[in-house]
Amino acid sequence: MRLPEPRGGVSEALVQALTGSPGSFARLAPAAHTDEPWLDDDLQLALWVLYELHYRGFDEVDPDWDWDPELIRLRAGLEARFLDGLRAVVTIPDERSVPTALTALTSADAGPSMSRFLQRKATLGQFREFVVHRSVYHLKEADPHSWGIPRLGGRPKAALIEIQADEYGGGRVERMHSELFRTTMERLDLDAGYGAYVDHVSAPTLATSNLMSLFGLHRRWLPALLGHLAAFEMTSSLPNRRYANGLRRLGGDADATRFYDEHVTADAVHEQIAAHDLCGGYVAEHPDQARDVLFGAACGLQLDAFAAEWILDRWENGTTALRRPLAPDDTLAIPA
Incomplete structure (x- = not known):
């Protein structure tokens, strides 16, 4: 599987870094917050690429990227935005059984x-x-x-x-x-x-x-x-x-x-x-x-x-x- 085409600044920096050697990813400034992260192409594509490193990976990407500390830090920030958006819209019923x-x-x-x-x-x-x-x-x-x-x-x-x-x-x-x-x-x-x-x-x-x-x-x-x-x-x-x-x-x-x-x-x-x-x-x-x-x-x-x-x-x-x-x-x- 080849790396996808970027859809914004975060996914572009990520895709570009993954074509190089592990450890070369530069820390990114936080992406702009969105109240509807499921509509954010850049955020969702970046997350998808980060997750796919733990499935089958990409043809041109070194598998040592999987647990790169800077990628994990980036992923954690994107996940936090994703979860915050979901918490704001989902309703959980009374537990009962x-x-x-x-x-x-x-x-x-x-x-x-x-x-x-x-x-x-x-x-x-x-x-x-x-x-x-x-x-x-x-x-x-x-x-x-x-x-x-x-x-x-x-x-x-x-x-x-x-x-x-x-x-x-x-x-x-x-x-x-x-x-x-x-x-x-x-x-x-x-x-x-x-x-x-x-x-x-x-x-x-x-x-x-x-x-x-x-x-x-x-x-x-x-x-x-x-x-x-x-x-x-x-x-x-x-x-x-x-x-x-x-x-x-x-x-x-x-x-x-x-x-x-x-x-x-x-x-x-x-x-x-x-x-x-x-x-x-x-x-x-x-x-x-x-x-x-x-x-x-x-x-x-x-x-x-x-x-x-x-x-x-x-x-x-x-x-x-x-x-x-x-x-x-x-x-x-x-x-x-």
């Missing part, structure tokens, strides 16, 4: 319905744009949440491993969810390379991916990581049914829709495990961390709503939802 509170959160989610639009109205070109946005996460699906495994024990650990085992296809490469998504991309004539479309997607899309990495990399945010995963699983089954039906409406075959069809079944089971065994079990052991579990869930739901709103607003105005447009609708057809 955490599974009950998670149900209240996910049931009350009132963001724009991307899944209904894709099921009923989207053109093939719009569906391809949606897949491009989702590729930033789905090509590494489950990886951010797997950072929680070594930090857990007992019932919560077993629950997380059960969920992740399904995400990774039970050890069969052709059933890994990231590989199923790669097939969907290929059937839609898209580049299925890891990180291929980062330069195409918006700040809100990067923010949804960055949130998982932020929670996953910090042991302090383990409960938020678990809450995020629970909300993710509890709001997945019905939308994926709609995505699959929308793609079939547009001519998608069984290979193209398998990723979505798989999630209809798998996530209906996962949502119970995540809410009760994972989050409920964790809070039973750590009752003082219940609000952090719910904070993680609320942040994930809120950022998903922001990203959907950003994309749908552009489609409703007749424009592309990508920074770089793909081919026009009328030149496309799903391969037979």
Whole structure:
């Protein structure tokens, strides 16, 4: 994967430094504060690059950059702005029992319905744009949440491993969810390379991916990581049914829709495990961390709503939802 094109002063300084030797990054003055950091292209791209150093890295970047002290200092400052913005907009329900509170959160989610639009109205070109946005996460699906495994024990650990085992296809490469998504991309004539479309997607899309990495990399945010995963699983089954039906409406075959069809079944089971065994079990052991579990869930739901709103607003105005447009609708057809 190549380094992306910068989107502002912070990401430009970062990308430029990463082409050199570790230890050469100059300390940056704090970037301007924004009340909506999920809309800040420079901040979100810089965070995404910093996080990717801990996943697969970049072709031209020395792996010794991963824990460079100045990069960690920069990352901490960007994360603080990101979290401050989220704290200002998310609402955490009364704790009661955490599974009950998670149900209240996910049931009350009132963001724009991307899944209904894709099921009923989207053109093939719009569906391809949606897949491009989702590729930033789905090509590494489950990886951010797997950072929680070594930090857990007992019932919560077993629950997380059960969920992740399904995400990774039970050890069969052709059933890994990231590989199923790669097939969907290929059937839609898209580049299925890891990180291929980062330069195409918006700040809100990067923010949804960055949130998982932020929670996953910090042991302090383990409960938020678990809450995020629970909300993710509890709001997945019905939308994926709609995505699959929308793609079939547009001519998608069984290979193209398998990723979505798989999630209809798998996530209906996962949502119970995540809410009760994972989050409920964790809070039973750590009752003082219940609000952090719910904070993680609320942040994930809120950022998903922001990203959907950003994309749908552009489609409703007749424009592309990508920074770089793909081919026009009328030149496309799903391969037979």
